[in-house]
Amino acid sequence: MEQAGIGWIAAIIIGGIAGWLAEKFMKSDMGLIMNIILGIVGAIIANAILNFFHLSLGSGWIAYLIAGFIGACILIAVARLFRR
Template sequence: MAGVGWIGALIIGALAGWIAENIMKSDQSLLMNILLGIVGALVLNWLLIAVFGTTLGGWIGQLIVAAVGACLLIFVARLIRRKS
């Protein structure tokens, strides 16, 4: 998460994970919400930079990226669990 710092990344990660949890109707712990938000932001930021050469900036932009990335991670995890 570009330019928000460690504390900001934790706050954004927790909020994004909570948003994704509500959108995807999953039941996660606070720690899992933070991890999903941070990892989702990392994955989607990497994809956005690889495809478009840029990503959304600022706290709000990174919150959107992290929430969408966390939703994608939950979706992929459900696909993997369903196939097993």
């Protein structure tokens, strides 16, 4: 998260928004705390995947929001695979 150039408060807010967007996109019902967790962890996972392929979304809160959304969607999809 320090690579994105945002602080912890912004990470929580942006992570919550990213998690909420992913929740709506994937038609899931997680709740506020889980949305924040999904957004933050999703951003970390998406950044790791992008770094593995030597790609970058840039820095700042918009890049963090996009990475959080992508990562949260991946996490929701993986959770659905294990629930079935």
